[in-house]
Amino acid sequence: MHKYRARAGQHASGAQDVTTLTLEKVSKRFGGVIAAEDVNLRATSGRVTGIIGPNGAGKTTLVNLITGMTTLSSGGIRLDGLDLSRSSADAVGRAGVARTFQNIRLQTDASVLDNVMIGFQRLETSSVIADLLGLPSSRRETARTRNNARSLLEEFGMSRYAQHPAGSLAYGHQRRVEMMRAFAAKPRVLLLDEPVAGMNDVEAEELGALFRDLADSGVAVVVIEHNMRFITSISDYLYVLDRGRIIAEGEPREVLTSSCVIEAYLGN
Ligand SMILES: Nc1ncnc2c1ncn2[C@@H]1O[C@H](COP(=O)(O)OP(=O)(O)OP(=O)(O)O)[C@@H](O)[C@H]1O
Ligand SMILES: [Mg+2]
Known part of the structure; x- marks a missing residue:
């Protein structure tokens, strides 16, 4: 994972290497439904932050609010000194926040390699026009991107699927492709929405180790998961959401034995 170091430390403040995503009193209403209410949450580089809830x-x-895909009803979202509260999804991406989707979103007809290459595009410097004209600088960049994408495939043990259409892969492997695409953008914050859903314990454990490595390399990793055993094993800090509110937070083992958490799950 060392090849894919985060961009942490390269931002304006320069002096510090810590990246912190902060949610302050974040609320979201959809008509009469309160999907988020006064949520305070922090995710820091070097840590895996877990979120569970019924x-x-x-x-x-x-995740939609953080990534600018849904607008806030109230509250604020910051990435270090940068206010992301009203930012577009593109701007949030450029700031170094990447995500995966609960319902996998891939270019199903395109090859696995092409899907992963899409993730690198954010880092490319050549203009689209240079690309269309097939200028040498652009061609060189594409070759470099392809090599980088191949390295990432190798790291994820997916090289043998490079030329397969993404849509033809088993579910667990499609999830890996989505994750590779998100990793490729060298995010400072990576939000994973149920990344191991549908995977067996061995696959989940492998990915859990990968998330850990990524956090150790300086990324703020946020994992949403239903599987309590998995989330306990990989999180440094855990938030429990219920009906839009944070009902408990802290060290995972302690949090999961608290009575309000047990109630939220049994009550559902
Ligand atoms: N675009 C939307 N329009 C209207 N209501 C929405 C929208 N998105 C989410 N909701 C509602 O907000 C609430 C929270 O939904 P959300 O998908 O965030 O839950 P979740 O914790 O991710 O659930 P799951 O574990 O099933 O993935 C639900 O009541 C849902 O129906
Ligand atoms: Mg969900």
Whole structure:
């Protein structure tokens, strides 16, 4: 994972290497539904931050709000000194926040390699026009991107699928492609919405180790998951959401044994 170091430390403040995503009193209403209410949350580089909660608790809504795909009703979102509260999805991406989707979104007819290359495009410097004209600088960049994408495939143990259409892969492998595409953008913050859903324990464990490596390399990793055992094993800090509110937070093992959390799950 060392080849894919985060951009942490390269931002304006320069002096510090810590990246912190902060949500302050974040609320979101959809008509009469309160999907998020006064949510305060922090995710820091070097850590895996877990979010759990019953179905409909508002977990995906938080990811949509952070990534500018849904607008806030109130509250604020910051990435270090940068206010992302009203930023477009593109601007949030450029700031170094990447995500994966609960429902996998891939170019299903395109090859696995092409799908991963899409993730690198954010880092490319050549203009689209240079690309269309097939200028040498652009061709060189494409070759470099292809090599980088191949390295990433190798790291994920996916090289043998490079030329397969993404849509033809088994579910767990499609999830990996989506993750590679997100990793490729060298994010400072990576939001993973149920990344191991549908995977067996061995696959989940492998990916859990990868998330850990990524956090160790300086990324703020946020993982949403239903599987309590998995989230306990990989998170440094855990938030529990229920009906749009944070009902507990802290060290995972302690949080999961608290009575309000047990109640939220049994009550559902
Ligand atoms: N675009 C939308 N329009 C209207 N209501 C929405 C929208 N998105 C989410 N909701 C509602 O907001 C609430 C939270 O949904 P959300 O998808 O964030 O939950 P979740 O915790 O991710 O659930 P799951 O575990 O099922 O993925 C639900 O009541 C949902 O129906
Ligand atoms: Mg969800």
